[in-house]
Amino acid sequence: MRKNLSVLVIMLVVIGILLSSFSISFAQKAQPRRYYYSTPSEYTKLTGKKITKYNEAPALAELVKQGKLPPVEKRLPDEPLVVDPPEEIGKYGGEYRSAGFGPQSGQVDSETVRVQHILQINPDLKTLTPNIVKTWGISKDFREVTLILRRGMKWSDGTPFTADDFMFWYEDIASNNDLTPVKNTAWTPGGKMMVMRKINPYTIKITFAAPYPAVDITLAKSYIYGRFFAPKHYLKQYHIKYNSKANDIAKKEGFADWIQCFNYHYAYGQNQMDTNLPDITPWVLTKIDEAGNKYYERNPYYWKVDTAGNQLPYIDRQVVVIVKDAQVRIMKIISQELHAAGENPLPVKEYTLYKENEKKGDYTVYLFNNTRGSDWCVAFNLTHKDPILRKIFNDIRFRQAMSLAIDRKQINDVLYFGKAVIRQAVPPPETSFYEDWMGKYYIEYNPDKANALLDEMGLKWDKDK
Incomplete structure (x- = not known):
């Protein structure tokens, strides 16, 4: 069977110059293809289809049979999130292997498929839908957010996932100056x-000192902002507020104090080293071997199902294989030892090598658009301390001239094999306020026109400089 090795070479590389502010207009939103439904009832309401029963992976079914796990209906929340697969209903089983450059770093290829945010950014890059929460609401003045959690949702060890876990994170981690001396700006709008x-076990309200229009985007990236919750039932044993002997535990484990010890056990994502830490991700860390390789097993309490009622994920486990350097990763990709690679992303200079070995290695190289809109840009300091340079840089004709002086086609052909998209350094086309002229603004290579603009400014050529 052909292995679908996704070598993610992200290639929407843009050479551009930041020119000037532009007007914003909002285009009519087309109805996007739905991939996520907050609840089975929403799925039925919008599609007319109904999920009649829940299914589970064979390995979990065996544990249920042995009496080691509750039935799948009792492990799922009352209303699990429903995922409509992009292509087809998957099959249970298998292993996902990816590279890591260290025990706590360079593991994005595995971490990104585990990451769970409070809200979900859909593939159209415009639409937000519930993810961890069942629903959410934002006040008209953008100062308050209400989060409604999923009743019956559980941590990977079967403990209920409730508002107490949010309050524990807020009161005892984020607001604790010993654990979090510097507050993330995402938590402090208005300074x-x-x-x-906590309104009730399944309702949280968050209030801000100033209007926070971007709060929904923050919630859709909550994983990188501290997640907004933590497993209180597990971590409180290491917190001095809940356990007067927390420092004794810390010293026994080799830490200087409870703060170091707590941070060790609290670390999640690729930083996680505690194999007992409960989580709500599709796979949870269960083992780290002597070489530093990490093993993640399926979460039996994962809270999502597909449209056929199958509890997700499909894949049984993840393995993060620690590699010495990028060259070792290349060899493991070509020799089929890894199932996916695309971190940071893969350097464009390696593209030819992967393509040449595609058939031999029985993998596929994919080119994906970069959602940043541009990989490179040239920007001038519009507040330069030199008044002459500041005047020049603030003249849009100068910036237009510099843009016209760049041979983007040559850069594309030489560095990116002609596969990049030549466009200005502006937001990607998927952005709601994008207009076609933005990407084409002064991107042609025209030195004569560039010099004419500089002449128009009154600038003189100094052949000695």
């Missing part, structure tokens, strides 16, 4: 720490 309140 003050946000206020989080």
